[in-house]
Amino acid sequence: MSLFLIVLLPFLGALLPGVIQQAGRRACAMTTFLVSALALIGLFSHLPALLAGNVPRVEVDWIPSLGLNVAFHLDWLAFFFALLILGIGCLIIIYARFYLTRDDNMGEFFTYLLLFQGAMVGIVLSDNILLLLIFWELTSLSSFLLIGFWKHLPDGRQGARMALTVTGMGGLAMIGGMVILGQIAGSYNITDILQHRAEIQASPYYVPALLLILLGCFTKSAQFPFHFWLPHAMAAPTPVSAYLHSATMVKAGIFVLARLWPVLSGTEIWVILVSGTGIITMVIAAIIALFKNDLKALLAFSTVSHLGLIVFLLGTGNPYAAVAAVFHILNHATFKAALFMTAGIVDHEAHTRDITRLGGLRHLMPVTTVIALIASLSMAGIPLFNGFLSKEMMLEEAAHTTYLGNHWLIPVLATVGALFSAAYSFRLYFHTFTGPERHDYPHHPHDPPFGMWVSPALLCIPIIAIGLLPWIAEGFVFAVSEAVMGSAGTIPEKLHFKLWHGVTPALKMSGIAVLGGAILLLLYRPANAVWGFLPVPFAKKIFDAIVNALVALSRAIIWPTHDGSFTRSAAIFAVAVSVLGLHAFMSGTLGPVTREPLDMHPMVIPGWALMIISACAMVLYHRNRFATLILMSIVGLMLSVAFAFFSAPDLAMTQISVEVVTLVLLLLALNFLPNETPAESPVMIKIRDGFIAIFAGLLVAGMTYQMLLRDFVSPSIAEYHLANSKPGGGGTNVVNVILVDFRGFDTFGEIIVLGIAAVIIYALTAMLMRGPVRAKLLHRKPDKPLAGDKHPLMMVVLTRVIMPVVLLVGTYIFLRGHNMPGGGFIAGLIVAIAIIMQYMASGYGWTYDRQRFPHHGIIGAGVLVAGLTGIGAWFVGHPFLTSSFAYIKIPGLEKFEVASAMFFDLGVFLAVFGAVLLSLSSFARLARHKDYEESDHPMDIDPSRTEAD
């Protein structure tokens, strides 16, 4: 299976659960499982190639100018992580099927889960760091959705937000670091970057790049001091915790550390920062974990601690530690996922995960108890379980690590960490499952159905198998470790995984840790009392304080300019833009006048005067709203005349038809709004506004005048369009050819925007009609006397008679659009006006009943026709929206030309037509009220009807 497909499968699969959900919960979970399983099979299909020593790789250029290529590769490291993500993913899906209740929206859950899974697989398979960053951000976003899945719980929402804030900020830092790294190496392909170790480490930008990348990794992998988000993310449903917070997302940071290990590791600053952070995290989190009463909180801090352990191992920068790190990633994923699922089972069955309310579950839930025991012992580092082996290697490494010249610091810290680790593992098991059976569980527990415990039980198999027979994992772990180290290190020769290495320092430390852990658990009560007295800073409070301070700061900045007063914002905006423009003008240089002014034409003066006088009159009489509309349409009319005069026939036609529909729209609106604007602005405010307006108007006029007297600074691209319009686009109306051909994609977007606007209007109207406004509208008393004749005879007859004529004109304008002024936009408006006239003359009800297609459908059809025309070009191997044309001769007609652009223009026509009608008829719907009687007849007085009817 192609690597592309492996990454793509979960994303494509994410579309399914929501649909399949209708068929039942079982089908929904099954589909999701099959998607993951299929990707897993795809992964294994590459195993032979890997075993043969090859690294499968695929690449497609995406944005080559940025160095961003869609490049995936599958080396052993990528295989290892993808195996964890998809393998544990399959188990989690089975578990979630039984964990989620009927109240949970399973389709939504599995959709998010698959999105997350796809993003994770994308991270580990990426061979391009920019691509990796995209998937990295996708994991932050999809995990936000998963953590906050229970939207009704405030904890879930806050936890999700905190996780997104912390990991999102880390992601931003990481972007910076990765870009610097790519710049140093001269390539964004990981394979290339890994060849430049010496160059990267010698670069002066190595330290900033390293710091930024580490910030990203440490926030994602919850390292101190960014560890606090992980426990709060435990508000998520348990399958999410088990998946994201044990095996996958929190390992993403570690994955990047491992991926870039060959080029970043080994320097002094790397060792100090990475191993130091790792060991501190390990110890602190282990101590906190011991005193947590919530099972999932305990596991969360233990996860932080184990992640610290792995980071420490990667930080020491030698091959032995790298092998140990890989080994522990594997072991930790198995036992921690099993433990999370066990905690979920306990919660599910007993309805609490508070350790102080549990205990004695051993007799009630034997199967769960066995699973928990195996996984806990592995986590504690007891021999014969896999956790022991990698922890032994960690202690061995710690025993030989000096930190800042100190020989005992690291060994002591590692032992303390291991000791607390053993203690909380014991506490998890003994305080929950052993002891006397209680009678006050919130819900009487018993073992869950098979489907719920099978997943953690399956994970126990590798725990024991590797624990007993360490060598079975050796080949795999070594292969992965070699992929981690690349050319920067080799596996130590004598290294073998085995249970007995003799009495080494590590064994002694391990013994101290296990014994000490057991003693600490026996002394748990006094220890807990001491812990209660310690002043431990509470991370959430600090985080909230920082967030609140930032909110207060932004409010302090925004509030003075943006206080909910639109008038004020508009005034500030106008002044700011004017002043900036004036500054640009004053500080720039003005070129010489290069154009001869056009001669004044006597016809122009009256039009200009009408426009100016109307606009000024609008200001003076704006309180009379009806008069304002009349004056505004005069301005619009004069503008269309101006367009016609200055060689823009298309614009003139568009402007005048838009003027008509806008006027109808505003008249409809005025039907509901007060007809007078009250006089309420004080004189000083009027003077202030007048001053601002005149200031801005003068600047605009001056700028326009100066511009009109000068030629273009650089040659216009108009020449190209004029020259290619006929030979390339097949039309002589260059404006129309630009719209449907040269810039067809823009036009496609614009008709969609227009359609969206119309649908918004429809939706808002429908919403208004459902709410309390409906009653208000129905009982509205008209504020002006209605005409006695609702459907005037003359108007009905006239609109009916001219309707075919208008339609004919519309068709004509549409057909000639490619060569003469006209086209889809104008024809759409004209035909819409023909229908609106029917609405006005014969009433909403009568016209609505005769309308065969819904207006939304017409908009949709328009967008579809335009889109399909564009797609059509694909079939002949051209890019989207490439047009073509041919000349056709039908006997009896002149030779005429048919362009594919005409079908595109048909789409434009339909979309514009539908959008105008949908908006206006929505407004008209509001106007119907209680006393309104729908008439079956187009006019009130029908000459052919007799009195008897």
Next chain:
Amino acid sequence: MEILVASAIGVLTATGLYLVMRLRTFPVIVGTSLLTYAVNFFLFASGRLVVGAPPILSEDATRYTDPIPQALVLTAIVISFGMTAVVVIIALGAYLSAGEDNVNEPDPEGLLEGMDEEGERA
């Protein structure tokens, strides 16, 4: 002739801005329409003024005006209708449900009062 076009654009801008700074929805909407005229006219004029040379190719024509600003403005005119319609329905909805057509928040400080700790509306 240039002075006429420039002054017309200036007057449309000034009157539009003045109306936008009024307190009720209706004059604000009409003011934006005037600003739209001004902006469209300005964009169109950026192709420079030419009389009697429409961008329709023919054998007889010796010169053509710049077709690109025209194509841009054509869609802008249609989109501005859509925008006006959306703003009008919002203004109408606000007036019908609140009985108020003032564009300003009457009690700006009160905006903050109603929010809970999470910044969500109580």
